[in-house]
Amino acid sequence: MLFNSFIFLCGFLPIALLVHWLVERFRPDWRLPVLLLLSLGFYSYWDWRFAPLLVASVVINWFVAEAFMRSGRDILIPLAITANLIVLAIFKYFNFFADMANLIPGLQASHWDLALPLGISFFTFHHIMYLTDLKKGKAPRYDLVRYGLYIAFFPQVLAGPLVRWSEIMHQFEERPYQRPDAEERFARGLMLLVVGLAKKVFLGDQLADYTNAIFQIAQTGGPIGVGEALQGALGFTFQVYFDFSGYTDMALGIALMFGVVLPQNFDAPYRATSLQDFWRRWHMTLSRFLRDYLYIALGGSRKGLVIQLAALTATMALGGLWHGAGWTFVVWGALHGVGLSAAVLWRKAGLTMPSILGWALTFTFFVLTLLIFRSGSFEVAAHMYKGLFGFGAEGFNIKWRALVLAAAISMIGPTSWTVIHKLPANRWVAIAFAVLFTVVLFKIGDDANYEFIYFQF
Structure with a gap:
């Protein structure tokens, strides 16, 4: 079920909160098993056939961790x-690699039409983080329930954020509703949920309407002018931000209502003044994972400049592949690796750049490369680039109002987390959020509900 659906907002979430509160109040020793069952129920709603995969993934990895702790055999990890x-x-x-194999003369690899289990990339990375730290002696042993909850906790199981075991496991031991700030935390979690919903419904989904139409024209080879190509490029740039940051706000808010603080995932990335600064602000938990568990493992900055640049490019290319099984994603990631490598060389040369120029170059680079990410094929991307650089249709038609509003909010305004935690606790704030939540529910009922973009990754 979608976070932005009636079945979740008016069904699962209130029931889960009530059950969780009752258990925490009267049988606190049952809280974690019940929260795990609720999480598995949430995951099973999408497609019950995927639930056994998630359960098997948890159980097998936990048994491996147990075997490692008892035997000390490093090879197990x-x-x-x-x-x-x-x-x-x-x-x-599988099909991506099959297509690559078919490029070899004489080979004929068949395709498998397998449905992609939701969240498999995210819970796989959670396993990797824990097992890697376990092998290094950093992570302790956990029982099956706690480990299962770390992997399957429903606010983050489908699309993150990517949470390290050290950030969340100790919170499972707390009595969240016994804290002196329990009511405030619950209220701010609810406000985060409402803000995330508003960002998704009023900004992300509306921008999707403007953006999808342009890319559909590009897919059919239709004429695209500069204005339309600019609308498609900027529209998706802001759409993906409000869609994914809106989801993250909801995930953080829901988790907070259950007494768990998840790490932030966005910090005004469109205000970044360098590409390195951008990746410290965009999908922060993924950037951190790629740095700590891939880039450093490939050599990082410890083995000379050539290794560092190669590790950067390889890390970002693999990060692109993580987003989707296609060469467009690989190229998009590799381009960011090349951009980050160029920034390393720039810094090592002792060169500087005015902040405003750094911001303009960083934002432009992200917009231009994101066209490849969104297009799905190089042909569609080339069609968009032709229009963008004046080699397409004549005229300059662009729906600018939504773009200006999105730019102002994403570039000038504070982050949702900052706003929510600075708002005073009074009745007028509560009334304002109640009204906003009601309006969002009416909007959800009137329009088509878009899935979150990152669910497909």
């Missing part, structure tokens, strides 16, 4: 991580 990646590759990348 690399084998488990490899097995996790193989499962991910089978479901998400």
